Each structure stands twice: as C-alpha cells, then as structure tokens.
Amino acid sequence: xxxxxxxxxxxxxxxxxxxxxxxxxxxxxxxxxxxxxxxxxxxxxxxxxxxxxxxxxxxxxxxxxxxxxxxxxxxxxxxxxxxxxxxxxxxxxxxxxxxxxxxxxxxxxxxxxxxxxxxxxxxxxxxxxxxxxxxxxxxxxxxxxxxxxxxxxxxxxxxxxxxxxxxxxxxxxxxxxxxxx
Numbered sequence: 001x002x003x004x005x006x007x008x009x010x011x012x013x014x015x016x017x018x019x020x021x022x023x024x025x026x027x028x029x030x031x032x033x034x035x036x037x038x039x040x041x042x043x044x045x046x047x048x049x050x051x052x053x054x055x056x057x058x059x060x061x062x063x064x065x066x067x068x069x070x071x072x073x074x075x076x077x078x079x080x081x082x083x084x085x086x087x088x089x090x091x092x093x094x095x096x097x098x099x100x101x102x103x104x105x106x107x108x109x110x111x112x113x114x115x116x117x118x119x120x121x122x123x124x125x126x127x128x129x130x131x132x133x134x135x136x137x138x139x140x141x142x143x144x145x146x147x148x149x150x151x152x153x154x155x156x157x158x159x160x161x162x163x164x165x166x167x168x169x170x171x172x173x174x175x176x177x178x179x180x181x
Contacts, residue, residue, distance in 0.1 A: 044057050059178070062177075065126060068123075079169065094137045118148075
C-alpha cells in the first residue's frame, strides 16, 4: 500500500556526490540524510550517450516512480508511484520512436523490464534525463533504484539499499531536483 503524505516546505536538492572509494560509487545527500549509492560502472559524465555505462552529471527533476506493491508495502511518499505490472517495459532502443518511454509487452526492440525478478526495480524512480525532451542516443532509463549486492555498479542509474530508499521516499516529491555532481 502506498500512501501520499501531506506537502511540507520545499526540500533541498538531492545531491549525488562522487565517492572517494570508487568511480562507480557515490554519496547521496538530502539535508542531514546521507547514504551510500552505486552509480554507472564507468563513473559520471557531462556527455551521456546510450550504452556508455556512465551516470549523467546533471540536474534532473524527479518525475514519478514505479513500485512492486507485493514486495514493498506501506511506503509513505509525496511522489506519484505507479504500481508496476508485468507488461511494463522501458524502451532503450535509440532508433525506435518509443525511445526512452514506457511501453508494454510484447515489444521487440531493446528494452528494460520494469517487473524484474532480481528486485532492482522494486522501487524505481524515473529521473528526467532525456525524457521530456528526447534526443536519440543521449541515454535512456536513468532511474534511481535498488542496489545489487555489494553495491555493484549500474549502467548509469543511481542505486540505493532498500532501507535507504524507503527512508528517502518519505522526503521526495515530484519535480524535486536530483543533482549529480
């Protein structure tokens, strides 16, 4: 069950700072809250390209999210969370007209499954990287989602531990800026 919580005063930007430990690690900070995170396997870039394995250095509004209700219950947030269901996919094929958009199965071009079995997208927040103003090959499916064991790097997303994601969700709202430094 997802419950919306009442609006509060605007929060500071959510900052994603590079970690001194590794180019594929980061520190996520929102006010006094600080969490470890995994980012792109090849680090960060100001010139994101599809498939480069890098996290874009940018200010990205938080648009909305997906949640696997059967896996994450009683989440409190001001962010719009859509229940993830099996036919939901995200197109990452630059040549397709649906590039960097949600699509439904069956869908032949390259895509991400939103209802993954590995739990990475049990909560999946859509960042506005190349979503509202799309350009071919500028990168797709830049999400904030759950980590793999050992904080393994992502393909360009920001990944958090489930307990940290749950804690952060209560402070997030649509339009809030995620700033990767």
